[in-house]
Amino acid sequence: MSTKPIAEAHLQPDSFEWTADSKAFIDKVVAKYPAGRQASAVIPLLDLAQRQHDNWIPLKAMDAIAETLSMPRIRVMEVATFYTMFNLAPVGKWFLQACTTTPCWLRGSDDVMRCIKDKLGLSANYTSTADGQFTLLEVECLGVCANAPVVQVNDDVYEDLDYDLTAKLIDDLKAGKAPEVGSMSGRKGSMSKDGPTSLVSLKDSDGVPAWFAKKQASAGGDD
Amino acid sequence: MPKLTVDGVEVEVPPGSTVLQACEAAGAEVPRFCFHDRLSVAGNCRMCLVEMEKAPKPVASCAFPAGDGMVIHTKSEVARKAQKGTMEFLLINHPLDCPICDQGGECDLQDQAMGYGYHSTRYDENKRAVTDKYMGPLVKTIMTRCIHCTRCVRFSTEIAGVTDMGMLNRGEDAEITTYLEKALDSELSANVIDLCPVGALTSKPYAFVARPWELKKTETVDVMDAVGSNIRVDARGAEVLRVLPRLHEDVNEEWISDKTRYACDGLKRQRLDRPYVRRDGKLQPASWPEAFAAVAGAMKGLKGDQMAAIAGDTVDAEAMYSLKRLMGEFGSTNLDCRQDGAKIGGPRAGYLFNTTIAGIEDADAILLIGTNPRWEGSLVNARIRKRWMQGPVSIGLIGAPVDLTYDYEHLGAGPKTLSEIADGSHAFAKVLKAAKRPMLIVGMGALAREDGAAVLAAARRIADDSGMLIAAAKDDDGNEIAAWNGFNVLHTAASRVAGLDLGFVPGADGRDVAGIVEGASSGAVKLVYLLGADEVDSDFGDAFVVYQGHHGDNGAHGADVILPGAAYTEKDGLYVNTEGRVQMGVAATFPPGEAREDWKILRALSEAVGKTLPFTTLEDVRAAMRKDHPSFAAIDTIEAAAWGEFGVAGATDDAPFAYPVDNFYMTDPISRASKTMAECTEAFVLPKREAAATGTNG
Numbered sequence: 001m002s003t004k005p006i007a008e009a010h011l012q013p014d015s016f017e018w019t020a021d022s023k024a025f026i027d028k029v030v031a032k033y034p035a036g037r038q039a040s041a042v043i044p045l046l047d048l049a050q051r052q053h054d055n056w057i058p059l060k061a062m063d064a065i066a067e068t069l070s071m072p073r074i075r076v077m078e079v080a081t082f083y084t085m086f087n088l089a090p091v092g093k094w095f096l097q098a099c100t101t102t103p104c105w106l107r108g109s110d111d112v113m114r115c116i117k118d119k120l121g122l123s124a125n126y127t128s129t130a131d132g133q134f135t136l137l138e139v140e141c142l143g144v145c146a147n148a149p150v151v152q153v154n155d156d157v158y159e160d161l162d163y164d165l166t167a168k169l170i171d172d173l174k175a176g177k178a179p180e181v182g183s184m185s186g187r188k189g190s191m192s193k194d195g196p197t198s199l200v201s202l203k204d205s206d207g208v209p210a211w212f213a214k215k216q217a218s219a220g221g222d223d
Numbered sequence: 224m225p226k227l228t229v230d231g232v233e234v235e236v237p238p239g240s241t242v243l244q245a246c247e248a249a250g251a252e253v254p255r256f257c258f259h260d261r262l263s264v265a266g267n268c269r270m271c272l273v274e275m276e277k278a279p280k281p282v283a284s285c286a287f288p289a290g291d292g293m294v295i296h297t298k299s300e301v302a303r304k305a306q307k308g309t310m311e312f313l314l315i316n317h318p319l320d321c322p323i324c325d326q327g328g329e330c331d332l333q334d335q336a337m338g339y340g341y342h343s344t345r346y347d348e349n350k351r352a353v354t355d356k357y358m359g360p361l362v363k364t365i366m367t368r369c370i371h372c373t374r375c376v377r378f379s380t381e382i383a384g385v386t387d388m389g390m391l392n393r394g395e396d397a398e399i400t401t402y403l404e405k406a407l408d409s410e411l412s413a414n415v416i417d418l419c420p421v422g423a424l425t426s427k428p429y430a431f432v433a434r435p436w437e438l439k440k441t442e443t444v445d446v447m448d449a450v451g452s453n454i455r456v457d458a459r460g461a462e463v464l465r466v467l468p469r470l471h472e473d474v475n476e477e478w479i480s481d482k483t484r485y486a487c488d489g490l491k492r493q494r495l496d497r498p499y500v501r502r503d504g505k506l507q508p509a510s511w512p513e514a515f516a517a518v519a520g521a522m523k524g525l526k527g528d529q530m531a532a533i534a535g536d537t538v539d540a541e542a543m544y545s546l547k548r549l550m551g552e553f554g555s556t557n558l559d560c561r562q563d564g565a566k567i568g569g570p571r572a573g574y575l576f577n578t579t580i581a582g583i584e585d586a587d588a589i590l591l592i593g594t595n596p597r598w599e600g601s602l603v604n605a606r607i608r609k610r611w612m613q614g615p616v617s618i619g620l621i622g623a624p625v626d627l628t629y630d631y632e633h634l635g636a637g638p639k640t641l642s643e644i645a646d647g648s649h650a651f652a653k654v655l656k657a658a659k660r661p662m663l664i665v666g667m668g669a670l671a672r673e674d675g676a677a678v679l680a681a682a683r684r685i686a687d688d689s690g691m692l693i694a695a696a697k698d699d700d701g702n703e704i705a706a707w708n709g710f711n712v713l714h715t716a717a718s719r720v721a722g723l724d725l726g727f728v729p730g731a732d733g734r735d736v737a738g739i740v741e742g743a744s745s746g747a748v749k750l751v752y753l754l755g756a757d758e759v760d761s762d763f764g765d766a767f768v769v770y771q772g773h774h775g776d777n778g779a780h781g782a783d784v785i786l787p788g789a790a791y792t793e794k795d796g797l798y799v800n801t802e803g804r805v806q807m808g809v810a811a812t813f814p815p816g817e818a819r820e821d822w823k824i825l826r827a828l829s830e831a832v833g834k835t836l837p838f839t840t841l842e843d844v845r846a847a848m849r850k851d852h853p854s855f856a857a858i859d860t861i862e863a864a865a866w867g868e869f870g871v872a873g874a875t876d877d878a879p880f881a882y883p884v885d886n887f888y889m890t891d892p893i894s895r896a897s898k899t900m901a902e903c904t905e906a907f908v909l910p911k912r913e914a915a916a917t918g919t920n921g
Contacts, residue, residue, distance in 0.1 A: 003396045059403075072386035074402040081391040 004081050005126050007058065007089035016060035018068075022052055026068060039071040042079050046086050055095060055154070056087035084139055091135040092128045094173045097152040101141040104149035108162055112149050113138070115166035133174065146190035147183055160185040227293040242284035242295060243271055251297040254306060254335045256313075256420045257372035258285035261476065262381060268313070268372050270335065272305035273297045281305040303339075310340040313370050316351045316395075317421070324368070326422030328435040332370065353398055359406025360902040361413045361481055362424050369423035371397055375415040382478065384608050384628025385409040399423070406906050410601045410887055413485065414478045417468065428485055428899045429465050433457075441811035442469055444798055445483045446537040446791040447894065449714035450580070450600045451800030452479045456487070456792050456811035463487045463792050463812060473581040473861075474800065480601035481903065482887065482894055487792070489897030493775045495787035496816025506785065511817065515831035517784045521750055521767040522832050527554030531739040531748050534560040534727050535755030535772065536716035537891055539796025539808060540855065542788075542821035543718065543727050544848045545836060546754050549825055552834035556730025557739055557748065560722025562758040563883060564736055565667050566675030566870075567712065568728050571854070573679070573869030574720065576603075576801040577708035578662045579861055584610050586709070588658035590634075590651065591620045592641060592682055593880030594666020597627050598887040599715050600801065603664075604628065617658070619651045622668060622880040638678055638875035641669075645681045647688065655689035662691060662709035667883040670712070673876060680870030686710040692866055706863060714801040715883055715890070717791075718755075721799040724854050739763075753778045754821070755788065757892050771824055773814070774892035786828070787818035790893060794820040795841055797848075797855060805858050 018026065025048055026041075033040045042065060049061040057080060066073040080086045087095070098116065100109045117123045122136035129135075144150045147159030151166065156178065158169055165184040172179045187193040196212055226235045227242075229249035236245045241264070246253045257268035266286035273284045276294040281301060296302055314336065321327045353366040371390065376399065379388040387402045401407055407415070416426050438457040445452040445466070452475035455467045466487050468479040498514035499506040509517070522530070532550050534543045543560065550558055561567065567574040578586065583606045596604035604627060610616055611629040618631035621640050634640050634651050643649035655661040663685060669678045686692060691709030698704055714720060722728070729735045734742055736759060742748035744764035751763045755772040762781045770782035773790040791798075793814040799805050814820065819827075822844050829836040838844045849856045888903040889895045 003392055003398070072380075072402075074387055074389035077402065078389045078391060082393045 004084075004087075005089045007056070011090060012058050013053075013060055016049070016053070016058055016064050018064065019052060022048055030069070038069045039075070041069060042071065042076055043083075045069065046076070046080055046083075050086060054090065056090050058088075084137065089126065090132075091126075092133050094134050094153050095137070096122075096134060097137050097139045097142070099140070099142045099144075099148070099150050099152075100138050103141075103145035107148040109149040111163040112151060112161050112166045115163045116170070119167055119170045134170075153178065156181040159183045160187065225289045225291040225293075227289055227291070227295060229295045230297055236289050240289045242273065242275070242282065242287045242289050242293070245289040245293075246273065246284060246295060246297055253284055253297055254310075254339050255285060256331060256335075256370060257374060259374055259377075259418065262374060262377040262418075265373050265377065268370065269309045270306065270313070270339075272302065272309060274299045274301040274305075306339045307341055310336055311344070311346075314340065314344060315346050316367075317370060318350060318367050320368075324365070324422040325363075325425040325430055326368075326419075330422060331420035351395060356398075356400045357404045357406065358401055358424070359408070359412065360899065360906050361427055361485060362407060362416060363427040363430050364424055366398060366423055368421050369399055370421055371399065372420055373399070374418040374420070375399060375424060378415055378418050379407065379409065379412070381612065382414070382605060382608070383409040383411045385412075388415075408907055410480050410482070410597060411478055411605060413481045414468070417477075426465065428488060433459055433464050438464060439811070441792075441809050443792065443809040443811060444800075444806040445479065446717035446798060446808075447480070447482045447486055447891065448600050449717055449719060449801040450474060450602045451717065451798055451802075451804060451806050452483050452602060453806070454479060454483060458792070458811045461812050461815065463490050473579065474802075474804070475602045476605075478602060478605060482601075482890070482900065485899040485903070486891075486894040486897045488899050489774075489893040489895065490790050490792060492898070493892070493896040494815050494818070495773060495775055495779060495785055496814075496818050497787060498817065499782075499785040501783040506782070511827070512831075514784050514786055515828055518769050518786075518828060519832045521769075521783070522553070525553070525749055528557065528732070529747070529749040530555040530752070531557035531734060531742065531750070532559075532752040532754065533562060533736060533739065533756040533759060534558075534718060534722050535753070535757055535778070536562065536718055537791060537893070538718040538722075538755045539791070539794060539798060539821065540718075540721035540725060540805075540848065541796055541841065541844045542754060542825065543722055544725050544851075545822045545825035545829075545838075545844060546752065547725060547727055548836055548847075549829050549832075549834060550752070552829070552836075556733030557742070558727050558733060559729060559736045559739065560719060560725075560727040561671075562716070562736060562756055563667055563671040564675075565671040565719075566679060567670055568723060569869035570867030571724070571803065571864035572708065572710065572866050573683070574712050574714075574723050575803040575864050576664075576711040576713060577864060578711050579802050580606050582707075583607055583662070584613065585707075586610060586616065586658075586660050586662045588617045588655050588661040589619070590644070590655060590661070590663040590685070591618070591622070591631070592663060592665045593622045593669025593678070593882070594664055594713050595622065595625045595627070595668070595882045595884065596664065596666070596713060597625065598882065598884040599666055600713050601887075603713060603801075617651075617654045619654070622666075622882060625882075636879035637877060638669075638674065638681070638880075639877055641678060641681050641685075642875060645684045645688070652685075652689065655685065655691075658689070660693075660707055660709065661689050662711060664711045664713050666713050666880075667715050668880040671883060672878075672880075674873070676871035677873040677875045678870075680872040681875070683710065683870050684872075708863065708866070712801065717798055717800070720801060720803060721797065721805075724799055724803075724852055725848070726852075742766075753782070755892075771821065772892070773818065774896055776892035776895060778892075786824050787814070787816070788821040788824060789814035789818055793818075796821075797845070797858075799854075802861055803854070803864065804861055805855055807858055 029041045029044045045065045049057050062076045066076045150159045160183045224235050232249040234249040253271050255271040257265045266283050271284045272281040274296040275282050355364045376388045380386050441456045445454045453469040453471040455469045457465045470477045498509045500509040500517045608629045619634045620631050624633045644652045665682045693707035695706040696704045740761045743766035750767045753770045757776040757778040768782045769784045770778045771786040792811045796808045886908045888900040894900045
């Protein structure tokens, strides 16, 4: 990990205004907390500001949050710098958070990182491609260890990656269409790739567990 | 009252105490970095781990509430191992640069590593490095040394009331910084240097100047304001190198303002180190006998009412007493110690901070009249903030709105609002009446003006009408009710209360400062004796001006004879703070060159003019002073002053109150000569002035 960059002065916008939708959302979130404890809403508001402003939070937005929640600016900044989910400098259209914590590493995150380096030339944290499409951040556990290794792209997690699947993911993103969220290898959830291996004693006459057949049917049965 | 056993010693501690406090009560030493008595508990350094029986693992004693029947071991193998382990972790990223670190010799980490650390490290990896942060002209940062105790963050947030410091990022990347690396804009900022348990925050002006063991330490009091902060002056040879706070719970706790701490480099500049006599229109060096002869010549043949004396803001009581006696020998009653023309005097209760500074913590309604305590008495302001942090309190301000670091109600700008409160028509009058322990603080901004006496009378009326005077009594249940006097005057000059106590004010038919200035220009006053008086804005016409003081400042420029005196760090002297607390200043160094202690100069001069004062030692002066003015008999005690009549009821002007301190960092000859204070002025005062002048903010 490295210290999170804060955008240089020339990249910072001159002002930041909440949109009407944001304002409505703020009212809803702040109302959840008792009077005098509005500062508790700082995380949802940081997320809101990031969504409203090209996936990164400018200083003016932190000022706006501090003002909205009557808290000192430095306290907002402490929270914003604490969580890797908040970006304080511009990032690419596709913000790649590649996990390299032990389970992902054991399952081949080195290959994923190598692919990102080969395809995009990115290896250091918070570096972006020249066209501004991709930004890389190596992160700690994303909590999807059963489907390791994984890469989070903006809000979505792509699982079961290897070198080739990472290349496919990047190619798809480059083409402007994000692949379907979840396992890139095509398995369901975190189930074994050959189908269910547990609770098989509950299977019906066809050799398929009833609960699984039901789920298949409700999903449209297309796979 | 929980009863617990610490290292085999049974102690009983008040409910709500922590295990750490219980350990201290039992006489056990527990190492700590983040814990500080006056700050909130953070519990993040883990150094205070102790073993508690029946607990699965060591507990952080600073954050663990003491419970009945606990058995604590602070020196058991488990506790020692935990403390040593914590120390080993702290030292993983701490650089081994003690030989070039200014904290060396007074470093908590250094000391505790000796007591609670292993003798060598097992860590072979690279240490982390952190870029240094800018925190202004006073605080130097070497952030690689930081152990993230967050004492500085908690101090600036809780005590100083300037929430600009914080810890950014997390884990290994955590860094302490100010918001966007702006200078820490607080008058108490440099206290973070004392709080820092390592060498991460050190003193910028004192960087690489001296080692603590080279310094001669002298415990004395400060004269930069009328609070009378207790300080320790560290000197090497003839040079004062730094000023540190000294604990006094009732005055400054353990903080001092940045001016108190850093104006000391002004003691080396612009000093008057030999007598001067004006010859042919120019001040020329002279010997002491020549200077005395010049004064004696000027005094010869003058009647008492043709002479006048003005005492300055940082003069010790002995010097004022000697000068008053000398002027008395000539029959002169033209004396004044109120350079700013404040309309105060009369009974003691009428010019003291009667509630006492510690008493502020008991107040439940506070009315500030023409005072910006943040600049006029920083530690009084810190105490009001402490009160505000403790729970609901109504604070009202009459004067221009300013940032006081706490919430207050802005009531109005001038005497008009004051009269409304006095006659009960203002809403805040009801707040004061409803309060159990109301207090008001009148500043020099309200009293140093033409209608000052009427303002004082109005304030007195508010004190009377709102029940600010409570006599000691017993309530229905027989509980003691402590006496309370909520009437307070916040002085700005360290010498003012002593001057008033000594009666250094115009006698019958005597002239005050304005009268002396007027008399000098009309020719009625032929000799003006300025005892460290630098704030009188006048050239005194054709009168012969004697200036006795330590800096070549305003007073010396127009003088005909200059008698070089001693600054506060160079003489033993008594000072009376705004509460009426007599405190003893102690000399840390000698006056430079031919300069002498002020009472000695006056004693020698009295001989030269043929009116020898009857004392030969400082103890003689003090004995005579105590005899004439018994309030000087007791050092560092407060005796409640009797209430009386003061102020003159009358019409007030509608002009708003103007605060006396415009630039906090330069208020007297010493701070005006200080390079550090000039840097602070440039960093903190000038930008705000420019912003105000151009009408933009920030």
